[in-house]
Amino acid sequence: MxxxxxxxxxxxxxxxxxxxxxxxxxxxxxxxxxxxxxxxxxxxxxxxxxxxxxxxxxxxxxxxxxxxxxxxxxxxxxxxxxxxxxxxxxxxxxxxxxxxxxxxxxxxxxxxxxxxxxxxxxxxxxxxxxxxxxxxxxxxxxxxxxDNFKVGAQQATSLLEGLGILNKDGTEAGAKGPFNVELFGGSLDDNNATLYYKGAMSVLQKYIDNGTIVVKSGQDELAQITIENYSQDKAQERMDNLLTSTYTGGPILDGALTPNDSIARGVITALQNAGYGPTLESDPKPMPITTGQDAEIASVKSINDNVQYSTVFKDxxxxxxxxxxxxxxxxxxxxxxxxxxxxxxxxxxxxxxxxxPIQPIYMDNIESVLVESGYYTPEEVKTGRLQ
Structure with missing residues (x-):
């Protein structure tokens, strides 16, 4: 409190x-x-x-x-x-x-x-x-x-941190890539979706330009990456299509810029269905770095379980x-x-x-930011369900 x-x-x-x-x-x-x-x-x-x-x-x-x-x-x-x-x-x-x-x-x-x-x-x-x-x-x-421009900028910064390109203090961490990343956007009828996108690209663009990040699908405009109504199902469908069209039989996806938690969960479901994650030891494909927004309890549990990488807490x-x-x-x-x-x-x-104000959430600050403030209980974080 x-x-x-x-x-x-x-x-x-x-x-x-x-x-x-x-x-x-x-x-x-x-x-x-x-x-x-x-x-x-x-x-x-x-x-x-x-x-x-x-x-x-x-x-x-x-x-x-x-x-x-x-x-x-x-x-x-x-x-x-x-x-x-x-x-x-x-x-x-x-x-x-x-x-x-x-x-x-x-x-x-x-x-x-x-x-x-x-x-x-x-x-x-x-x-x-x-x-x-x-x-x-x-x-x-x-x-x-x-500040929704800052939300997008923070999502992009968290993505770069997860990939090892940046440190938490914003300094260069040394990873050079190239890293395969796909971009997802919010619903076009929401003005905030444009702000998230502009904020994210203000951080990502130089890494795309210098080849550290590669968007292999070529889809990097907001109109190409939008997810109507921030639908989890539509996000899963788009990720399924991207994996089939661009990542079959060769390149591995390293990260996805996902603008809110429902989109992140849809993307993660598609990735898990395609064999990404820690469970397939015979053909390990690490779970790509994913971002989010809203600190929804299901995604907070996912972060705590080291599946989703981050979210942005908007109290x-x-x-x-x-x-x-x-x-x-x-x-x-x-x-x-x-x-x-x-x-x-x-x-x-x-x-x-x-x-x-906004606050990025990672595995290591769930307790201090979300639990100690009374936003969630430890049991809710553990189960991913509100009590």
Missing amino acids: QKRIFLIAAAAATSLVLAGCAGGGAGGGAGAGAASATAAPSDLRIGVSLPSQDEERWISDGKAIKEGLEKIGYQVDMQYANNDIPTQQQQLDQMLTKGADLLILAPLDGTALAPQLQAAAGANIPIVSYDRLIRNSSDVDLYVTF TRILAEQAVEGAQDLLAGAEPEVNDTQTYDNGSMVVPSFLV
Whole structure:
């Protein structure tokens, strides 16, 4: 818990410098939610729309947001869109019809909610974009997220560390390769997927250019490597196809840049089915280095078992807390805390943002980062299942 308090304090300290810099959004900045400023929390209703319950992280986010809002006393309308854009649109329409006073949205498609956003703005309903950026709209009051460019850069750095190219401190470790690596990308309808990719390539490109890393499939553009909806099954299918087309009867795959844990697990399943891993002594093919994101419990167990190499921990407790605090400020007619007023241009405005720190996870820091902070129990790490 001390680590968590430190992260919150550090983020808050940074935000003091920029707290007054937030621009106007759906309700015009400080006036947003002014009509609700004198209302009791129990009289206010907040609509929360998240992408799906297929990924553990969105379930954790939803639980943390709902508990935080209800602790203050707000009514909460929590909906999951089942990875279906029309469903999310319909759910938002229903939230507005039922009298939502504020919306917290993690959009499936950052550009697909224009009618709902315009309706909310017309009713002076503040909008918080949660983790995924709402694009091409000036009707956004606040964006709470992680530094997703840094997430991608960290994934690439972890990959290089696992291959022995870099040390943990970022210095050159001496391994020259060439190493065969395949790249996987996130879902194109998620703005964060572009940020992960750009962050990763900012680290990897020079090693691709100098031949240390070889992408034998030739597929290195985001449009070529994208995995729709971050689907584990689709990731497994793509890895199966790559192994058949490029790695049959000769070259060995050394690593895969995998942008989140569900994609990593799909890739690992395909690799295990193809004989990679520690079990086939007659024809040993070491498990390639794989990365990840979200520190989902199944992948944390996989890291602890020395199968997946790393993940990026994004503490959704802190992110949810920041969303709740931002919602509370907006409903009071106040400016929410921000610590970034330059980075997130959504095509219509630079959205005032609050960025939460990230933490890479390896086998040797699962205990100190995830268990000691209370995020997981030792038994959950051991079994790979939440209790």
